Amino acid sequence: MKTKKTMHLLLWLLLLQISLSSSSHYIPPDNYLIDCGSPSDSTVDGRSFFADPHRTTVTVRPPSSKIFARNQRPSSDLPQIYHTARIFTYPSSYAFEIRRKGTHMVRLHFFPFEGDYNLSSAVFSVHALGFSLLNEFSVAARSLVVKEYLVDVKSDRLVLCFVPSMGSYLAFVNAIEVVSMPDSLVPEIVHMDGRLNYDNFLSNQALEIVHRINMGGPKITPLNDSLCRTWIPDDGYLKTVSSAESKYFGGPIVYHMTLSNEIAPGRVYRSAQVLRANEGSNITWVFPVDLGYKYFVRFHFCDIVSLALNQLHFNVYINGWCAYKELDLSNVTNGFLAYPFYSDFIVEPNARKELRISVGALDGNMVEKNALLNGLEIWKLNNSMASLDGEPSSSFTAMDGSGMKMGAAIEFFGAIVLIMLAIFPLVVILVKRMKARRQIGWTRLAIDGEK
Structure with a gap:
């Protein structure tokens, strides 16, 4: 028995060493942070955003589209970008x-x-890699909006196209980030309705983050996430507040070889909402979403409450469907506590435009009734029209993987606009001359004998 405990301790120490080595800072091969319209570099959350225009690896088409705007009265706490x-x-x-x-x-x-x-009057669309990311998009005055996407780049260029809508003729952007992500972040195949879904590989789709939640803990800023993500508290989404109890773990989180802190930072796994004793049989969260899309849902689990193995068994539900039955975290983590585990599903929203997420205790189980959830991510998948924002506008053009077709079209359109602007004064002058000729009076010549 003593030898077995010693071996278990040595294995735990080995995994801890692997965890520490795997939690080293991720260095993305592509890391573009652009402070759009700024003549100088800026720093936000410890990251450097480069001036616009950037180095030669970033180009703006057409070259004549160099209109910059500056905030004349920025508040003291407003990030420089x-x-x-x-x-x-x-x-x-x-x-x-x-x-x-x-x-x-x-x-x-x-x-x-x-x-x-008047940037709040701007209405525009944004396209990339054959996907419509934003369609007839606008932002209310003094509102700060950040849109985040995952796309699979299969060529040596990524082109982001900004198209002002007819009637608005105005689009804008304050900052752009284009950053390589680890290959392990997005799986190829995900469970859907209890079956493996082979029809939709996620690498062929665009994803938009809708909700990224830290259960039972505070807001996590990009400073504390190796992929510079923001995780917000779950307070505003809890449906059954009385049945949930926040827990925090101060010990080490052990990452294993197939899971690194790029999946989620340790701060996500150190906190959790736990089922409160004698206060109902489940914890439920409600998240608003849009109809007409499927959603990629990632659950983050880590047993930070058990004092021994095999004490935590519970069910996981999505809109009433049992996504994971009798989840035993000790079993899926090969017999370790404080050991991260995540599970992915593809689901559709209910008629009320929501995803209801629940973790619930097993009925009649022999151990103490309990359940927990550490973190949650909900991503929207593009619809059948390759759009993440409704039906694409007429400005949307099917692009190849590199976006070169749209880039060439933009250059051509820009050239046409420049030509029209150049000849417009000549057209005005010609029209004025023609009108002047029509307005010249004439006098009937006198005929002999007439007075």
Whole structure:
């Protein structure tokens, strides 16, 4: 028995060493952080955003689309990337050279500050890699909006296209992030309704983050996440507040070889909402979503409450469907506590435009009734029209994997606009001359004998 305990301790220490080595900071091959419209670099959350225009690996098309705006009265707590913006008055694009193909995070920052342009009146669309990311999009005055996506880049360029809507003729962006993600972040195949879904490989789809939640803990900022993500508390989504109890674990979180802190930081696994004793049989959260899409849901678990193995068994539900029956965290983690585990599913929302997430104790189980959840991520998948934002507008054009077709179209459109602007004064002059000729009076010549 003593030898067995010693072996178990040695194995735990070995896993801890592997965990510490695997938790080293991730260095993305592609890491573009652009402070759009800014003539100088800026720093936000310890990260450097480069001035716009950036180095030669980023180009803006057409080259004439260099309209910048500056926030004349920024508040003292407003990050510097929201002090400036790049303005587009006709279809334009950013093109990023890609060093390593694969999954990339695209994060777009919008803040319509007051200035020479009424940015809150801008209505526009954003396209990339054949997907419509934003359609007829606008931002209310003084509202800060961040949109985050995952896309699979299969060529050596990623092109982001900004297309102002007819009637608005205005688009803008304050900052852009294009960053390589680890290959392990997005799986190829995900469970759907209890079956393996082979029809939709996630690598062929675009994903938009809708909710990223830290259960039972505080907000996690990009400073404390190796992939610079933001995790918000779950307080506003708890349906059964009385049945939930926040727990925090101060010990080490042991990552294993197949799971690193890029999946989720240790702060997510150190906190949890736990089923309160004698207060109901489940904990439920309700998250608003849009109809017409499927959603990729990732559950984060870590047993930080048990004092011994095999004490925690519970069910996991999505909209009443039992997604995971009799989950035993000691079993799925090969007999370890404080050991992260995550599980992925693809689901559809209910008729009320929501996803109801629950963890519940087993009925009649022999151990103490309990359940927990540490973290949750909900991603929207593009619909059948390759859109993440409703039906694509007429500006949306099918693109190949590199986005070159749209880039070429934007250059062509820009050239047409420049030509029209160049000949417009000549047209005005010609019209004025024609009108002047029509308005010249004439006098009837006198005929002999007439007075």
